[in-house]
Amino acid sequence: MTRTAHRTRRPLQGAAGGAAALLMLSACSAGSDSSAGPSGPGGVSGEVTVFAAASLKESFTTLGERFEKEHPGTKVTFGFGGSDSLAASITGGAPADVFASASPTTMKVVTDADDASGPPATFVRNELEIATLPGNPHKVASLEDLTAPDLKVVLCDRAVPCGAAARKALDARKLTLTPVSYEQDVKAALTKVELKEADAAVVYRTDVRAAGDKVEGVEFPESADAVNDYPIALLKDAPNAEAGKAFIALVRSAEGRKVLGAAGFLTP
Structure with a gap:
């Protein structure tokens, strides 16, 4: 399913534009079927775009696959990379629903720009x-x-x-x-x-x-x-806010904690 909402904020410029372009080229879907079906539980459907720290790649890919199974008609697309580059892309206008950072410092770049919808929540720690x-x-x-x-x-x-x-x-x-x-x-x-x-x-x-x-x-x-806290947040101009909220709920659920714990992440 194509996105039905787009950001109308400032255009991409400079380094942020380059980072966003790279993310769009390297973003990957959690599942192989890109077609959109009927709405899943709670009316969640369509594509949800998640920008996440590179260290979350394996865990979030697993959770993305589970999310798609639990919510038929959804597709999770990831942009993995350095948290600083991801934050720059978001503040530069790159459309995404969720941001999961590897530190509060890089998340603060997004919140200071008023690009987060509500306060971020720490969901894991890493050593x-x-x-x-x-x-x-x-x-x-x-x-x-x-x-x-x-x-x-x-x-x-x-x-x-x-x-x-x-x-x-x-x-x-x-x-x-x-x-x-x-x-x-x-x-x-x-x-x-x-x-x-x-x-x-x-x-x-x-x-x-x-x-x-x-x-x-x-x-x-x-x-x-030097343990890092990992915060996650729904973005203010999320094209698919409902799906973004549902993905964050999965990450913070007992099921999400089990997947992240098995990967070696620490409980906050």
């Missing part, structure tokens, strides 16, 4: 972990080990929640780390290790778990001081 090559050949056992000069380490960009959290953990220990690259989101950082282009990356433990045997995870105590 950092070091991702190494399988077998941990460099014997990384601590955050301090990442400062070794012969180790190729990747971090998320400082503007991205996983990058800000990593910087907080490093600063707490007064550690200086010069990464070989800063990546645009947590999945990009993890991919560098999976492709053996880096020896280690500081990512979320949920991403280490999702990667399976492609990487090995190393916990470190400083991560407890």
